[in-house]
Amino acid sequence: MxxxxxxxxxxxxxxxxxxxxxxxxxxxxxxxxxxxxxxxxxxxxxxxxxxxxxxxxxxxxxxxxxxxxxxxxxxxxxxxxxxxxxxxxxxxxxALSCDTPQDLFTSVDNMILEAITNFEGPLGPDRNSILMYPEVDANMQLNMEQLVTSRLEHLINIETIVKIEHRYSISQGYAVAKAIAEAELAIAEAEGAAREAENAEAKAEAARIFAKAAKKALKAYNAMQLGK
Amino acid sequence: MxxxxxxxxxxxxxxxxxxxxxxxxxxxxxxxxxxxxxxxxxxxxxxxxxxxxxxxxxxxxxxxxxxxxxxxxxxxxxxxxxxxxxxxxxxxxxALSCDTPQDLFTSVDNMILEAITNFEGPLGPDRNSILMYPEVDANMQLNMEQLVTSRLEHLINIETIVKIEHRYSISQGYAVAKAIAEAELAIAEAEGAAREAENAEAKAEAARIFAKAAKKALKAYNAMQLGK
DNA sequence: CGTTAGGGGTAGGGTTAC
DNA sequence: TGTAACCCTACCCCTAAC
CATH class of the missing domain: 1.10.10.60 (Homeodomain-like)
Structure with a gap:
């Protein structure tokens, strides 16, 4: 709209x-x-x-x-x-002076990266865990949530971090991992298409027959209309 | 939160x-x-x-x-x-699924056509029978009467249905034209699928090769990281 | 007239709570 | 886990004030 x-x-x-x-x-x-x-x-x-x-x-x-x-x-x-x-x-x-916007971003970025690096566990923290990281949490009076969200997005865009199922990790071999995932998706799609393909010809034939019959019916109908 | x-x-x-x-x-x-x-x-x-x-x-x-x-x-x-x-x-x-008032009319029209199509008897239903058709009737608490009446009038005007002695039937020209349209859509879809099918196997093979190469690259990358 | 402040509104993507 | 309910962003409109 x-x-x-x-x-x-x-x-x-x-x-x-x-x-x-x-x-x-x-x-x-x-x-x-x-x-x-x-x-x-x-x-x-x-x-x-x-x-x-x-x-x-x-x-x-x-x-x-x-x-x-x-x-x-x-x-x-x-x-x-x-x-x-x-x-x-x-x-x-x-009004509440700290840094320039650029410096603010940089310090938030560093906080995020620190939170990810120090997170214990194989999968990396989710957004909430990042917000609870002491340094981030200490600045909560500044309402960091949106700031962190927007910086996370930026860090993903520049491939500094990766987001997998709501969890963030430092990017390592990001492009390669992504390529594998995409290739495997492509395999699945292509094989699915191949499977479907077997029926396609039969379907087309049936549809052609149906269309032919329908056209015949229309012709008959029109003839009937003219004959009236 | x-x-x-x-x-x-x-x-x-x-x-x-x-x-x-x-x-x-x-x-x-x-x-x-x-x-x-x-x-x-x-x-x-x-x-x-x-x-x-x-x-x-x-x-x-x-x-x-x-x-x-x-x-x-x-x-x-x-x-x-x-x-x-x-x-x-x-x-x-x-519920009527509609995005615009126009879509609402379409939904009601379809309901009416369904009621007429499924009506048992040689002459087609009258207005009351249409209003008692289960799906129409289920929406009765929502003031369908005026809506149905006005749409019946419209469908007659555009010659989708005919009214004979207070009973409504699908116009034959409409029914045949619809069948043809559906058949031709089916042909297009089936032939599209057939066309795509030819490439599917080749695509799958290419994707497999790509995935293999990508996995090799990741392995090398990880080895390099460990070696650092 | 053009611009801004600030009120309100809707659509749609994202997130959370159950 | 999936999804209903909720939240946030972007864009839109309007009116008053300048």
Whole structure:
């Protein structure tokens, strides 16, 4: 119905945040016009930027807009990502300053990799176990869930980690393992097709006979109509 | 972590279905605002309605959303679908699977054609007999009378059915044309399968070779890792 | 007019709880 | 385990304010 949605890539998110750092939140049109970001954000409108920024902010504070409305006495600390424009019209700064967005990502990535590396067990931790890793858990007041989710996705994209049945591992021979899995899938499909193929010719013949009969019937019907 | 779930009651499900029949699927806010249903559905949000309708549709067509995604050649079966057996045992509830109001009409049309086709007797059913056809009757709590009446009129207009002395029959031209269309579709499918079949064995062989090579590569890779 | 803030809405993918 | 219920993201619309 609506436009097919395309998920924001980590690159786009970084460009948006960098743009907000440079021009301030609310300056969507300026950010889009800035040649530094326009190549990455060319498929996004100013309204898209506004909506995305809303999602990021709300995700960092309480998880969703719905929740944000529910606890309207939400006194939770401002997100690391949210910026304020000084009334002096001058320097922009983080409301709850830590790092630049890039540094934030890097430190979250490192936390994740550490959590995976130190996880005991053959299969690697799932998302929840990562969130309970001491270092990650210690930052929970910043509502790490969405941040971790998005970084996990990014790390999978760049093939630093692999996700298998909701569990994450450091990628080792990722391409090779994937190739094997794909090849085995291809075998199964091809063999399935071969099995089905045996009946195909017989089916086609039966269908042809049926169609012929049906056409004959239509001819007869039309003749009858004309004869009336 | 998540909210405690509360299951949908049969009353709520019926109110939802009635609401969809009245306002159309996708009109969740209208359904909630309708005083006819708001008392039953007061604890549900528009998103809850949307999710529940999706679960109902998917359960009726293929059992689960996962499966629905797997069969990506999603043949929009718009026929009448048995939904649940009521706890009372005897009562059957039916749902019309429809994505748009247009699809609702299609579903009702199919029901009517089925009722006519399965009617025993030389002359075809009258309007009342159609309304008493099990699947039509099962949806009676949902105001089918007007819907059926208006669709009968439409089907006569487009010459899909004929009305003779208050009785309805399938138009013969329609029946024959439908048979031909079905036969020709079957031919196309069968011949497509036959065409693909020729390559299947070759593909399987190639895939086997590929998998073998890939496994060798993984072995070498692992050996290298150990050697480090 | 164009843009932004912010309210609300729906569809659809993802996740959790049972 | 499978799936019903729930959550989150992306996109859409609208209106007020500027």
């Amino acid at each position: 609506g436009a097919p949605k395309h998920k924001w890539t980590p690159e786009e998110e970084e460009a948006l945040m960098a743009g907000v750092l440079k021009h301030g939140p609310g300056k969507w049109r300026y950010i889009l016009a800035d040649s530094e970001y326009s190549s990455v954000l060319h498929s996004r409108s100013n309204v898209d930027l506004k909506d995305k920024w809303r999602n990021i902010s709300v995700a960092a504070t309480c998880g969703s807009r719905k929740k944000a409305k529910q606890d309207d006495d939400n006194t939770k600390a401002l997100t690391i990502l949210a910026l304020t424009n000084g009334d002096d019209g001058g320097q922009q700064h983080f | 998540g909210a405690p779930k509360h299951k949908w009651t049969p009353e709520e499900e019926e109110a939802l279905m009635a609401g969809v029949l009245k306002h159309g699927p996708g009109k969740w806010r209208y359904i909630l605002a309708d005083s006819e249903y708001s008392s039953v559905l007061h604890s549900r949000s528009n998103v809850d309605l949307k999710d529940k309708w999706r679960n109902i549709s998917v359960a009726a067509t293929c059992g689960s959303r996962k499966k629905a995604k797997q069969d990506d050649d999603n043949t929009k079966a718009l026929t009448i679908l048995a939904l649940t057996n009521g706890d009372d045992g005897g009562q059957q509830h039916f």
